[in-house]
Amino acid sequence: MKSAKPYIEEHKQRFIDELIELLKIPSISADSAYKDDVIKTASVIKESLEKAGCDTVEICETPGYPIVYGEKIIDKTLPTVLVYGHYDVQPPDPLDLWHSPPFEPVIKKTELHPQGAIFARGSCDDKGQMYMHVKAMEYMANTGQLPCNVKFMIEGEEEVGSESLEWFVTRNQEKLANDVILISDTGMIANDIPSITTGLRGLSYVEVEVTGPNRDLHSGLYGGAVANPINVLTKMVASLHDENNHITIPGFYDDVEILSTEERAKMAEAPFSKEVYCKALDIEDTYGEAGYTTNERNSIRPTLDVNGIWGGYIGEGAKTVIASKAYAKISMRLVPDQDWKKITQLFKDHFESIAPKGVKVEVKPHHGGQAYVTPIDSDGYQAASKAYENTFGKTPIPQRSGGSIPIVALFEKELKSKTILMGFGLDSDAIHSPNEHFGVWNYLKGIETIPQFYSEFTKLKTAK
């Protein structure tokens, strides 16, 4: 595969203009007021795939927003890459924190993006990163270099839980059959430190309710004599970690994948400055499980965090009340090979068992997902690694992310193939926040790198 650089140089302005047009449509899947815009975006994606060279493009109806499917099958004996992305975006609130309107894209220079970045909702997550694949396809098709078959599956409900995607995938296994899945919906360490996300954590999210007396009580008349649900909740939650910040739920660590010393050493090569990290968050020190580094704590180790807590009087001033109920939302990030359903049950059993007499406890599971890991010796990873080497001149660092993308585990289960996460955004690109942006350099570098993946992957596969 020839370098796409000259082609990109020639069409750069059009690539940017097309993305800007796409970003102008407020395809907010969470807000039904934008329904027409979400649907319109699907049509725009369909057209762009047709123009890029797909032979067949369909807007596939689902119980929710449509999924755009496109394909170009050049030879059934060659490997097939399935590209996944999403055309919906997060709501832009709080609007007053944006320096320019979220759906009126502007290009501005930043410290990390000296060549400019496109500021708009969805610029990085995921319209910009998804559109890199469309433009990479255009390059390969227009220059007659497409080395294998390609399928696109672009959905419109990623920001609201991808419910219709599961519905679609389980019904279209044959149509979606592939040898590797390619997604750009994550980030990399820095523009001069390419990295590939090889692991995602799983998730178990629960809500707990502690009920004491059947009504709110006067804290003077009852204080000290009955179990106060808030005090009890703090005791119960506090007991979920021991003094080394290990989680105390029996059986919680039973299935946790233990990484070799070598693997941990490789992870430790990723540049990390605790000083810079703490300064950015305005904290004096990090905090976490004994025996692990910060980068390990938020990637290869499971964790338990309270995401919300409430009970009693939370208005201004003082009220001397003992609340009848106290609540918390608690999430656990899981790692291979923990099963989220098993962990949810272990949490429930344990939490109910530690409730003192005098209170009733209810644990309501919210949702969850499995952790995921891509082996770095897989063809997909090796092809991606070579692609970065070709365009960045550096071997990318394999990196586990602390976040969760439940659909990746779904793909593995239903489509039996591995996912490669080639993300070109930066942590500082403010996805899900005001002033989301995506570097112009990153956008074009993605378009340059992706065709290299196709070529390297096809080489590896056909050599076997």
Place this chain on the structure above:
Amino acid sequence: MKSAKPYIEEHKQRFIDELIELLKIPSISADSAYKDDVIKTASVIKESLEKAGCDTVEICETPGYPIVYGEKIIDKTLPTVLVYGHYDVQPPDPLDLWHSPPFEPVIKKTELHPQGAIFARGSCDDKGQMYMHVKAMEYMANTGQLPCNVKFMIEGEEEVGSESLEWFVTRNQEKLANDVILISDTGMIANDIPSITTGLRGLSYVEVEVTGPNRDLHSGLYGGAVANPINVLTKMVASLHDENNHITIPGFYDDVEILSTEERAKMAEAPFSKEVYCKALDIEDTYGEAGYTTNERNSIRPTLDVNGIWGGYIGEGAKTVIASKAYAKISMRLVPDQDWKKITQLFKDHFESIAPKGVKVEVKPHHGGQAYVTPIDSDGYQAASKAYENTFGKTPIPQRSGGSIPIVALFEKELKSKTILMGFGLDSDAIHSPNEHFGVWNYLKGIETIPQFYSEFTKLKTAK
């Protein structure tokens, strides 16, 4: 002093009608929309004191709502009783839980009040109990039996912190000079088990704020690597009690009054059924400090309760956020001889000292007050005890309350006299709640018992 029974029998209907008229005025001090009603109530109280036989009655302006002052001085060499009460009421919310409108009094029979109870906001707290004193005065004045001097001080800000009362008392020490202060703003055990409140707990109320990272973080990317302010807050709050439910703040118990075995034995005579107590609150068991009974835990022992807690995402569904801040409102009920300002400082010092690295902690004191105890060998207590014997035919049980009435400590400090708490309400009268009521029997029994106090107190004082 002759029994007031015949007088009460003759004027019963008028006594009830007058109270009902008073209860119709919504004198809600917390809501400025009711300002005119609060002020109007002061005038009604003034008139009622004049009619009851006071020689001088004034509406005394303060920075807030006026205080109604009345007096009848029959002989400066005789003792003086100062009656305190309040004419303002709690807001009636939630309105939809009332079975009849809060300011349209109705008389209905209940299990505990077979002769009927007056249902209205303020019926028990404190218009009904305060008005018993006006009617007792009327009886003594009209029948020429007033045995001593009497002063009334009826305020309009008790439900919002009595700020103007402190202003008034510190400026009128001579005018308010007295030998004993009499208040009916508490309860008794049951209609056939008279009791006198001899102790009130003090209070220290604080708000704590735990700050972690300088913004809300994604719990996937940061979970396990930074101190989560909510998790930290639960650990800190949980650590304030040990496994025996003793409070762990160093020095907290240093000044706690230790009761003798005899005193505790006397307290234990008060009837108490744990089964009934638990059933009423729908709890399986009580909960509290090891080594003390339920009645001790909520009266002679200091306690620490979280009155409110909040942080992170508390809406519907799930959000995987690590909050930047977490908060709690915490109150400590104190006993003699703990000093609330010292305890507040001990709490602040301790709570700040146990914060782990990675968070910042702020403790904001709200307010507080000293505990109070009336010795049962004082003239005031002895006179009250005899008064109950005369009308109930039973010696009342001295009882410590878990609640706090900070003005009682203020009176002792500024006016150098003891307060006697002759309460005639029942715990079940739902003060501060929907469907507040006050038994007609209790109302009339109060009017019958109060004159006996004047007579017994004057006897004891003049005998010396």
